[in-house]
Amino acid sequence: MNKNDAVKKMTEVMAKLVGYSGKVLPDDVYAKLEELGSKENSNLSKTIYNTMFENQKLAKDLNRPCCQDTGVLQFFVKCGTNFPLIGELEDLLREAVILATKEAPLRHNSVETFDEYNTGLNVGKGTPTVFWEIAPNSDSCEIYSYMAGGGCTLPGKAMVLMPGAGYEGVTRFVLDVMTSYGLNACPPLLVGVGVATSVETAALLSKKALMRPLGKNSENERAAKMEKLLEDGINSIGLGPQGMSGNYSVMGVHIENTARHPSTIGVAVNVGCWSHRKAHIIFDKDLNYTITSHKEANI
Template structure:
């Protein structure tokens, strides 16, 4: 099939608008969950914190500003169809889009070069934006998941390889240790992503991918779904509440993703997202028509 030529400039313009919108507007599922959780809280500071969060979202929309001052390290999780015709344009377009969005949104300058210890001033740095690639066979679409990895919400993150005998209880224990120690830094209610695999880097990556799954979705494996449910129930009892000021509910949910493990290892990874869970997904056709999957009805 023949396509009109799409330039890197055109693709970066679309992606820049996508980033700008995501920085100021939480996805539909997160907004709905925050509304649900706020209706449960009726004691202490919690109702006031939810009121401020709501006001914050309204002002971000009205003033066209990011919904949190920490706009995070830009991360992209790209699923590209093997029949997408502009493979060479994707990476330069993503980098250019971040530069443009840094000026337009505006995004806080968050890329600090390791070892050289200076802020690049435009959110572009060595391996930043972080781009994770996945090929999708028999597809001509480009799916881009964007995630703004804030400082506070990245803080509880960890990965560890356990002896299999420590079992799934060992994984749950580490999640609770981490959430009771650092969860408050992640501006609750958090979405908790857990990866389980045979090695630390796979588990860590899966824990981040788990955060890309919609709030309220469940792992298709019934045992994994039960573990999601049990950990969510337990984390809601630790009393962090919205903003960490105390409350009945501490998390928006728990999402687990897994990969088959080595017989001798049970690796776990943990990633957390804050209440301002700015993740977005766009699915782009070769003629640049698109579906803004996470923000229904929005035209860029």
């Protein structure tokens, strides 16, 4: 396969994956919603969950996005230095978004800041956003796509704490964000928390935390314990499905961290709504691919 054909193939695969992920929730998210819905005991909560599942069925049957806000596309890329299309990847992901916008279709959500006009293609200055990680001596490419909707983006917040605030300060920060803005994001939520040195490092980690499969805890034992404590604490607030009260407010809490400067604790929160539209695909050097997020995807 020559390079032009390879670019065309990968662009089309990514466009189809983006469009599909806007209509069908990933397997782990759907399973978690089923679990939480079965545990709710109020008629209102059960009705809301039943509506969610009916929404998913209709989106799939009618081949339409499951939420009218298809978000701003973001890609988390872990690309091997020997992957044959590493130099073409950003351009082809941009073209994939344009193609998905027309074919899925996706709502036009890219507005040029300050100039205040909608591009009509879901691309613009810096959109879609591509976050890179380079894998030395590898010829594969791993990509998470994510639809960052307006509602689930609103609670996003980051700051740097004084070291004396400690991990209690991290907990207080997360709970303050959830009690102030959690309703805006259509619970039950997936809560991503980043802990690092500065606002930008913590913010990126908190968004990457949303890509982790549900049910997979942090590899750090203490961080995993904090995940459980925060999950229990946020559930006790009683937001419930769609913020209409209930036993479960979150699908989970994921914490990602790096080492930090001893004088600072950077902390950030990002959340995913109940319609958490992520997708995960891995390409080899010949562009054979595996979709791990949606087992039934036929792309």
